[in-house]
Amino acid sequence: MASRISITELAQEWLRLDQNPETRKEISTLLETNNNAELEARLRNHIEFGTAGLRASMEAGFSRMNDLTVIQASQGLCLYVLEHVKDAKERGVVIGHDHRHHSNDFARLTAGVFLSKGVKVYAYKDLVHTPMVPFGVKSLNAACGIMITASHNPKKDNGYKVYWGNACQIIPPHDEGIAKMILDNLDPWVWDYKSFENPALIDPTDKLVPAYFDQVEKLCIAKEDNAASDTKFVYTAMHGVGYPFAKQVFERFGFKPLIPTKEQIEPDPEFPTVVFPNPEEGKGALALAFKTADEVGATVVFANDPDADRFTVAEKQDNGEWILFTGNQIGTMFACNALENWRSSGKSDAKVAMLCSTVSSNMLAKVSKTEGIHWEDTLTGFKWIGNRAIDLEKEGYNVIFGYEEAIGFMLGDIVRDKDGVSALGCFAQMTAALYKKGVKISGYLDSLYKKYGYFVSANSYFICYEKETIDRIFNKMRFGASPQNDETGRFSHKPTYPTHIGPHKVTNVRDLTLGYDTSKKDGVPTLPVSPSAQMITFYLENGCVFTLRTSGTEPKIKYYLEVSSSTQQEAELQAKEIEAAMCSQLLEPEVNGLQYRVSA
Incomplete structure (x- = not known):
């Protein structure tokens, strides 16, 4: 919006466009009380669309996440995809959502926009973890994908994550092109909360969730040993969507059931037991999981963030102290284990590559140089790691692992994005093998430090x-x-x-x-x-x-x-x-x- 427009005019423009009674009332109340400072904060600038899509607090205003800005983003994305992707209408769009406040409505409104332009829509009607969207784009050869989630942000936030037709998060210049198309199409075409009831909409859940786990199960190389393991694993979903997926990956890998942290296992958009629903924030976020582990005699705690694309692990030491491993430490262990499994598979003569973000540890570079495999770093964010992995595949490499220090891990090529569920299964498998040999996770990490440096x-x-x-x-x-x-x-x-x-x-x-x-x-x-x-x-x-x-x-x-x-x-x-x-x-x-x- 041009700066010459008065704040009153901006508010009237909002009221002209918005069809949600609650958010209309928010702006009307701010107008009536002459709260110009708050109106300026909410209305003067439009929410910025970038390579991370959208993310902001949920309230009325052009700079916030709400029904109107989600519809506007969907309109711009829809037109951009139709213009730049061949056969986009037939290939369609994949839409998923988490459990946050308004996520279901945002997903329905997004689907309604694409349906209104005759685009085939695949929408998971129930809750899914974020990797199901890129997996759906890849499996269905869709033109793009959208996940409604704010990942590990506070409860007031929500977001709109976009995947391109290669099943990776968007990178430039798509973000700029979509942003321009959004600003050129701000008047809503349709405001459809009932799109999930439209017979033209396809729910791919029954087909794609089993297909996803079929792919994840291929990462399991020791099902009999897993089944025989007596290791107890405690799990927290951090009030998110992860538990049904974590439970199923454990079943597919042959393990005895996960022990859930009951207070945090059900999806709850209020996140009542944590200040920040982010397992990366420290031991405080895992306090209830540690309490559960102490009660059942477990020494390993696993956690996913609320949309289950991130993963972390903690281990109880002999002195009773819990160690929460960093993303770099987990990434190094994953990398070395993946390399060992690759060589044991008899495919060690192939060109192998591993990736990490440029702010991640240099230890992976040291491991790769020592072991004679290809390594590269990328800009921060899995959009860069995933897209570079695809490029390396075209060059003949098998990218067996990629990670970023913010507890994001990519195992194999199931999705070229971080996936906390496949990471959960693979780390449990590695832990069970270590424990069978009498080696703790911390002991395995120390052995890697002694080999490659601290x-x-x-x-x-x-x-x-x-x-x-x-x-x-x-x-x-x-x-x-x-x-x-x-x-x-x-x-x-x-x-x-x-x-x-x-x-x-x-x-x-x-x-x-x-x-x-x-x-x-x-x-x-x-x-x-x-x-x-x-x-x-x-x-x-x-x-x-x-x-x-x-x-x-x-x-x-x-x-x-x-x-x-x-x-x-x-x-x-x-x-x-x-x-x-x-x-x-x-x-x-x-x-x-x-x-x-x-x-x-």
């Missing part, structure tokens, strides 16, 4: 809601305290990054926002550049690498720091020291009013 990470985030503050922080890293702009608003000189972080010399810097890499002769980085997101990586003389970046879906400045050494103690000491220096020197939390992460 890699210690310090990953966390600060919360910041002001874009201006975030831009100022990152631009100070690039240009010092007083960056100079030319008349066009662009910076008028080359960046002058810090030469030291604490006592440690900076050897090179890669800035994927500006598109600048000091290690390259031409200054051009090999990874794609994204001017709309902040991301800078620093390489230190002692081998430490750390990245600072903004989140595409949350108001966070995230950082990922890693140090490797021949001993764990030395690596941990260096990581702690450099983390403190990085935060105080580059982020200046007190000066910039940053809020450190809150434990779940």
